[in-house]
Amino acid sequence: MKDPVCGMEVGTKGQPVIHGGKEYYFCCATCRWAFEQNPDEFTK
Ligand SMILES: [Zn+2]
DSSP states (O other): OOOOTOOOBOOOOSOOEETTEEEESSSHHHHHHHHOHHHHHHHH
Protein backbone atom coordinates (compact mmCIF):
# COMPACT_ATOMS: atom_id res chain seq x y z
CA MET A 1 0.00 0.00 0.00
CA LYS A 2 1.08 3.56 -0.65
CA ASP A 3 0.59 6.44 1.70
CA PRO A 4 -1.52 8.81 -0.43
CA VAL A 5 -0.24 11.86 1.42
CA CYS A 6 3.54 11.50 1.15
CA GLY A 7 3.79 8.67 -1.40
CA MET A 8 5.80 6.42 0.91
CA GLU A 9 5.33 2.66 0.70
CA VAL A 10 3.54 1.47 3.80
CA GLY A 11 2.25 -1.89 4.91
CA THR A 12 -1.30 -2.75 5.82
CA LYS A 13 -0.71 -2.70 9.53
CA GLY A 14 -2.84 -0.56 11.76
CA GLN A 15 -6.23 0.92 11.26
CA PRO A 16 -6.98 2.09 7.73
CA VAL A 17 -8.99 5.16 6.89
CA ILE A 18 -11.92 4.29 4.62
CA HIS A 19 -12.73 6.85 1.97
CA GLY A 20 -14.96 6.30 -1.05
CA GLY A 21 -15.12 2.59 -0.28
CA LYS A 22 -11.32 2.20 -0.38
CA GLU A 23 -8.87 1.63 2.44
CA TYR A 24 -5.92 3.94 2.90
CA TYR A 25 -2.90 3.38 5.10
CA PHE A 26 -0.47 5.92 6.42
CA CYS A 27 3.13 6.07 7.53
CA CYS A 28 2.35 8.20 10.53
CA ALA A 29 -0.36 10.01 12.44
CA THR A 30 0.51 13.28 10.74
CA CYS A 31 -0.23 11.91 7.26
CA ARG A 32 -3.42 10.30 8.51
CA TRP A 33 -4.50 13.58 10.03
CA ALA A 34 -3.77 15.50 6.82
CA PHE A 35 -5.77 12.98 4.79
CA GLU A 36 -8.72 13.18 7.12
CA GLN A 37 -8.80 16.96 6.85
CA ASN A 38 -9.16 16.87 3.07
CA PRO A 39 -9.37 13.33 1.63
CA ASP A 40 -10.50 14.45 -1.82
CA GLU A 41 -7.28 16.33 -2.35
CA PHE A 42 -5.27 13.12 -1.98
CA THR A 43 -7.55 10.72 -3.86
CA LYS A 44 -8.29 12.52 -7.09
ZN1 LIG B 1 3.17 9.56 5.03
